[in-house]
């Protein structure tokens with residue numbers, strides 16, 4: 001794993017945006033795997049700014065997001081569909097039909113997940129997969145477990161993830177209890193992986209991901225086995241190194 005030190009959140013965001021824009025400039029029809037959450041917002045803002053200056057175009061890019069809450073419609077403000085449109089897609093020149101997020105509005109978990117796997121496979125898997133990391137080492141919604149997950153599947157969210165994500169809802173009770181997520185095996189199919197992390201609350205997870213044993217107890221640790229995994233993290237997130 002290649003670890004790139006950033007000074008702070010803004011520096012992490014610019015470095016991540018540089019890597020993503022280089023990917024798109026070198027291969028305009030790149031397949032990007034994307035993440036939601038707080039961490040990537042700065043990188044998306046930077047990419048939007050460069051797009052508006054005319055430095056990078058997403059006209060031929062297609063995207064596949066990691067995950068979506070089960071039971072939320074696409075236009076509900078807490079859904080990841082909505083988040084991606086608000087934070088990124090509506091401000092760049094990507095074709096809406098080229099953007100993909102698991103269909104949380106489909107109550108048939110098996111059908112929704114199988115359809116998403118089919119789409120990601122047909123696209124040839126991401127050239128570059130952007131990932132955040134949970135405080136407990138989760139990637140996507142793949143929580144600590146006794147085995148690594150494979151394809152897209154429906155998960156029960158842990159109390160710690162519900163608590164961490166409740167900041168975007170009126171109360172923890174409103175946070176959906178389940179989500180559809182790409183599996184660890186699917187994530188590992190990406191040709192390159194970019195993990196971003198900021199803040200001292202991520203320090204233990206970042207340390208375990210990079211230096212701990214490869215174990216499903218820390219799902220992100222499997223990235224040690226990926227041939228092209230880059231971590232861009234700020235000083236606080238790297239404070240245990």
Ligand code: F6R
Nearest residue numbers: 035036037038039132133134140
């Ligand atoms: C989001 C996702 C999650 C987040 C992780 C970190 O699509 O898959 O794994 O990346 O929970 O979230 P933030 O960035 O909010 O700390």
